[in-house]
Amino acid sequence: QEAAAPSREGGFGLGREALPEEVAAWDIDIRPDGEGLPVGSGDVWTGEELFVDYCSACHGDFGEAVGRWPVLAGGFGTLDGEDPVKTIGSYWPYLSTVWDYVHRAMPYGAAQSLSDDEVYAITAYLLYLNEVVDDDFVLSNETFADVEMPNEDAFFMDDRAEVELPLFTQEPCMTDCTDGPVEVTMNAMVLDVTPEEEGAGDDAAEAEEEAAPEDTGP
Amino acid sequence: QEAAAPSREGGFGLGREALPEEVAAWDIDIRPDGEGLPVGSGDVWTGEELFVDYCSACHGDFGEAVGRWPVLAGGFGTLDGEDPVKTIGSYWPYLSTVWDYVHRAMPYGAAQSLSDDEVYAITAYLLYLNEVVDDDFVLSNETFADVEMPNEDAFFMDDRAEVELPLFTQEPCMTDCTDGPVEVTMNAMVLDVTPEEEGAGDDAAEAEEEAAPEDTGP
Amino acid sequence: GAVATGQMVHAQAAPDPAITEMQPWQQYLGAGVDASPYGMPSPHEAHVIRRNVPWLTADSVSSINFTPLHELDGIITPNGLCFERHHSGVAEVDPGLHRLMINGLVDTPMVFTVEDIMRFPRENRTYFLECAANTGMEWRGAQLNGCQFTHGMIHNVVYTGVPLRLLLEEAGVRTNAAWILPEGADASGMTRSIPLEKALDDCLVATHMNGERLRAEQGYPMRLVVPGWEGNMWVKWLRRIEVGDQPWHHREETSKYTDLLEDGEARRFTWVMDAKSVITNPSPQAPILHGPGPTVITGVAWSGRGSIPRVDVSLDGGQNWNQARMSGPSFDKSMHRFYYEFDWDGSPLLLQSRAMDSTGYVQPTKDQLREIRGENSIYHNNSIQTWALSEDGTAENVEVG
Amino acid sequence: GAVATGQMVHAQAAPDPAITEMQPWQQYLGAGVDASPYGMPSPHEAHVIRRNVPWLTADSVSSINFTPLHELDGIITPNGLCFERHHSGVAEVDPGLHRLMINGLVDTPMVFTVEDIMRFPRENRTYFLECAANTGMEWRGAQLNGCQFTHGMIHNVVYTGVPLRLLLEEAGVRTNAAWILPEGADASGMTRSIPLEKALDDCLVATHMNGERLRAEQGYPMRLVVPGWEGNMWVKWLRRIEVGDQPWHHREETSKYTDLLEDGEARRFTWVMDAKSVITNPSPQAPILHGPGPTVITGVAWSGRGSIPRVDVSLDGGQNWNQARMSGPSFDKSMHRFYYEFDWDGSPLLLQSRAMDSTGYVQPTKDQLREIRGENSIYHNNSIQTWALSEDGTAENVEVG
Numbered sequence A, B: 001q002e003a004a005a006p007s008r009e010g011g012f013g014l015g016r017e018a019l020p021e022e023v024a025a026w027d028i029d030i031r032p033d034g035e036g037l038p039v040g041s042g043d044v045w046t047g048e049e050l051f052v053d054y055c056s057a058c059h060g061d062f063g064e065a066v067g068r069w070p071v072l073a074g075g076f077g078t079l080d081g082e083d084p085v086k087t088i089g090s091y092w093p094y095l096s097t098v099w100d101y102v103h104r105a106m107p108y109g110a111a112q113s114l115s116d117d118e119v120y121a122i123t124a125y126l127l128y129l130n131e132v133v134d135d136d137f138v139l140s141n142e143t144f145a146d147v148e149m150p151n152e153d154a155f156f157m158d159d160r161a162e163v164e165l166p167l168f169t170q171e172p173c174m175t176d177c178t179d180g181p182v183e184v185t186m187n188a189m190v191l192d193v194t195p196e197e198e199g200a201g202d203d204a205a206e207a208e209e210e211a212a213p214e215d216t217g218p
Numbered sequence C, D: 001g002a003v004a005t006g007q008m009v010h011a012q013a014a015p016d017p018a019i020t021e022m023q024p025w026q027q028y029l030g031a032g033v034d035a036s037p038y039g040m041p042s043p044h045e046a047h048v049i050r051r052n053v054p055w056l057t058a059d060s061v062s063s064i065n066f067t068p069l070h071e072l073d074g075i076i077t078p079n080g081l082c083f084e085r086h087h088s089g090v091a092e093v094d095p096g097l098h099r100l101m102i103n104g105l106v107d108t109p110m111v112f113t114v115e116d117i118m119r120f121p122r123e124n125r126t127y128f129l130e131c132a133a134n135t136g137m138e139w140r141g142a143q144l145n146g147c148q149f150t151h152g153m154i155h156n157v158v159y160t161g162v163p164l165r166l167l168l169e170e171a172g173v174r175t176n177a178a179w180i181l182p183e184g185a186d187a188s189g190m191t192r193s194i195p196l197e198k199a200l201d202d203c204l205v206a207t208h209m210n211g212e213r214l215r216a217e218q219g220y221p222m223r224l225v226v227p228g229w230e231g232n233m234w235v236k237w238l239r240r241i242e243v244g245d246q247p248w249h250h251r252e253e254t255s256k257y258t259d260l261l262e263d264g265e266a267r268r269f270t271w272v273m274d275a276k277s278v279i280t281n282p283s284p285q286a287p288i289l290h291g292p293g294p295t296v297i298t299g300v301a302w303s304g305r306g307s308i309p310r311v312d313v314s315l316d317g318g319q320n321w322n323q324a325r326m327s328g329p330s331f332d333k334s335m336h337r338f339y340y341e342f343d344w345d346g347s348p349l350l351l352q353s354r355a356m357d358s359t360g361y362v363q364p365t366k367d368q369l370r371e372i373r374g375e376n377s378i379y380h381n382n383s384i385q386t387w388a389l390s391e392d393g394t395a396e397n398v399e400v401g
């Protein structure tokens, strides 16, 4: 590999200092400890109204989702089953992520169109839908720290280095590696969910319900 | 560099033997020693008629060329001057090249449409235009070997290895390499023959006559 | 046809008209040099395209398409065929209005224009970008019938870019800094937390791919390059980098890109892409049409931990293995091409490839991975793929046991 | 602006609306993954195209266009921008009707289909292809104002192909064979004589370029690759290879591609491309727009005799030289990228680059070449190029003395 492109002592003097207004315009990220949260608040009922107006067309009135749009509520107790339903309530470890994401990216197609108070209200409603708060809850920059997300402790740091690497870093077998000849145990052609090369075969669409694993989208 | 893709002793057994008719259909190349020439013949006057019909629109009745199409005749004594005119007569070392090229590629846009006798006749006419033969000459596979091209002996094998490499393979100078500061001696903008990036500036077209060096096409 | 090494397989009864008859292109003039200022593939290759799987996502805007690996060779993915994954569609950024801001734990918050970025020293590096969800549809069994769909969330590109380190040095990183948060200018405002150590090591702010400016769908005018790490982190349309002392745990590193295990617990921050390989030819979309005899098996392999000195190929579903021939340059965290030439006798085969990377890591079987991770983790399926080749040369995505 | 190393050059009076106002792409959805099955560059890069010089040739069909070197970075030329040189236009060959014949001094004359070729072992190699006439318009003085036109008859591509050696072995080359004559399937029936030694050494019959199938204008479905040798020999739409004991002295190696010297004699068979380099940025089509201060000079260098370990850059027309920084992989007979970063003080400069190849050959000045070759040889002008950079950042093609 070639040498890295050289640094210059004291920098190159390129670019310019960002003005405070500019940083304020773009610095919208929120952290689990609440860093980044603006002053503001919103209650569950206000949130419900906003959600029905702006969100339910895709996510359903109760976060149950319409069609294949994301499910936002429920799914408790499914994570260790056959068909895990990962929602804000069942899966998300931090409340800050909800506020940050709704504010930055939703409603889909009109990102950053919600006011801070609206985001507080919608987030409160999403907590309510997920049974994390009662219907009289008011989410604000001040109550934010009181909310604990149910699944926070289920996350742990990548441990592949300890758990997998020793297993998978061994001299590979070259001959007679299996107990005799191997057999086919499952065929993709049985499922028939692959898009056809030519024309509009609607096999795939038909197969959706039966075959598409929940939430295997990238 | 990686190792070369491996040969296989006795070959791979891929492809198939070409049939004689197939080789005959494609094996059209002619060599200076006449190898490849079909039996046939044509005279200068027949050649003139064919040339006027099929070739003169681009190359002119006498090979003098129309516009920027290639000049095919004349140019004698120009090779060591300021504006060399390289034609069949002034430059080409071998007669076989004329036969091969006219047969393979001309007339431009209707390649390989001429019969062998037509190619013999046209080639005879091109030799006549270039003062290599008299007007009663008949070119055939048999008279072919009698023709000597005037400039044959002017060609010699690439001698850069001996003439240039020793000169240009020396430790390069890094400081004070010239007799003091250097000056601009010629500017491209004076010529103004570069196509414009936007729009149809016709500077280039205007500049053609004055600036385009004869025969610098690639 | 009979297998015949070292002797003619076919004999020709009559002359082939493709030879004895003059084809139009041998006689008439073709298009001139002003016809295609920016060229496109031959019309005969019109089937070589990115394809999407409509049922995978709710719409085609927050969705993915797939690189046609089975139509490519060597290690470079042409820009027009690099798979796309967007969360709010292709941002059509006007480069004159694009800015890159660095803020947070820095001495001076900074703003750079595209032109500013082009004044820094730059590097040229070849890296694969693999979506962590590549092969994700295959955890529970053989599902999609074609390596474009099973393995096509990957591309391999030569980037030209400025080391992120130089830009961070320009702002002056504070001593308590430990993480960065790159952010995209698209409507999804894509963000990921990346350890500062990686940011200062080999990340690039890329402006060019495969020689030309970045394509819009790959982040024009600038994207982050995070060598060897999952594609979602390679933030496109990069507009801001915040420096901080803690990770942000944003949506793409909590709701998504965490790996759910069978007991309901989940790995987070699984950044590195494990070593992986796939046979691209033959494969379900690229059957063997020539019958028995000399046959080229080829495929690609890569590792987020280094290079790929070796790939093995099995014809019998993993019982026995043969070392493949590696071809083309071997770069760290880049795709590698392998070939295995053999005489096919026309009998059914179970084709597999197995990559070994420069750390000695050997690509596992799907069962080995399932043992540790279950079937619900979606991401990071780097297991060995099996294609069942039948007597007629067609290939199918299967599992074996 | 003042030159200021290590301190902010610009201060911003008022907030930049590009930041404080929401841009449409930050809010609304862009195109989905089904919009561009084969992608194209951003509309903002629509000026990055191959260009031709209408007055150079009688028509645009037997003509040439030029790679926009000043818009590219790294060493790969994207397929859509590889310069084109045709003698009868782009042959639109139907691959199903394409054949490759080998005849002449062989044990068995052979016919191969495209599919047959794909069954041989193949290699991946990166090579430059330079037309021998590249820079040919500059022999008598500075003429064309832009490196696209002065140096753009070159591209650098990763090829996948079968060693020609394997195909010749299949036919069985007779002991008296010494030359081959590759022939194209286009209407010019392009032919060149190549020594058998080169044919058996490193020539490829290429089927892919930069990962995908060859483009029509580059010889689809197969072209000859003749590493380090002049582009005219890389026969496109390759349909036949005759093996013989003498060269053919065909039109492209007598009338053309012979180098006329001042005394009227001419060199023939000048195959190897000498070491060469050019600064691509700044250059006449790519002025410096940012004013004084940190500036990146970049360019490309190559040699038909090996690799390029070193390029020097002069700011004063060749009086003094500075070693440039090489970047990207260094392959034999491939393009190399160099950078020279410096602080421009805003004064006029005379920019030059000088390549040194792995054999120790140093790129000569134009006067050095003229001394030996005169001004009439058209081909093989590998001399040092000068750009005059003025105070306003524009650059002009000049000669110096």
Ligand code: HEC
Pocket: A051, A054, A055, A056, A057, A058, A059, A069, A070, A071, A072, A086, A087, A088, A098, A101, A102, A106, A107, A108, A109, A122, C058, C062, C063, C086, C087, C088, C188, C251, C255, C256
């Ligand atoms: C037109 C459809 C649509 C509308 C309306 C919409 N969303 Fe979404 N939502 C989506 C899509 C699509 C995604 C996934 C985006 C991606 O690919 O990253 C999503 C993702 C989400 C997620 C993350 C889900 C997860 O599991 O990671 C949340 C939370 C969310 N939306 C909340 C909202 C809220 C709140 C609103 C209204 C203010 C809203 N959405 C309006 C389509 C919509």
Ligand code: HEC
Pocket: B051, B054, B055, B056, B057, B058, B059, B069, B070, B071, B072, B086, B087, B088, B098, B101, B102, B106, B107, B108, B109, B122, D058, D062, D063, D086, D087, D088, D188, D251, D255, D256
């Ligand atoms: C429509 C224009 C046109 C016509 C008609 C035409 N030619 Fe040409 N000729 C050309 C062009 C263009 C070239 C150069 C082709 C190339 O780029 O290789 C050429 C090249 C040649 C050359 C080689 C010139 C050199 O200096 O290398 C010869 C000889 C020639 N033509 C002979 C003929 C003959 C004989 C005919 C008629 C049978 C003919 N041409 C008809 C356009 C034409």
Ligand SMILES: [Ca+2]
Pocket: A027, A028, A029, A030, A036, C242
């Ligand atoms: Ca922040």
Ligand SMILES: [Ca+2]
Pocket: A081, A082, C262, C374, C375, C376
């Ligand atoms: Ca399970």
Ligand SMILES: [Ca+2]
Pocket: A152, A153
């Ligand atoms: Ca907790």
Ligand SMILES: [Ca+2]
Pocket: B027, B028, B029, B030, B036, D104, D242
């Ligand atoms: Ca012959």
Ligand SMILES: [Ca+2]
Pocket: B081, B082, D262, D374, D375, D376
């Ligand atoms: Ca002279």
Ligand SMILES: [Ca+2]
Pocket: B152, B153
């Ligand atoms: Ca003689």
Ligand SMILES: [Co+2]
Pocket: C132, C230, C257, C258, C269, C270, C271, C272, C379, C380
């Ligand atoms: Co991960």
Ligand SMILES: [Co+2]
Pocket: D132, D230, D257, D258, D269, D270, D271, D379, D380
């Ligand atoms: Co030459």
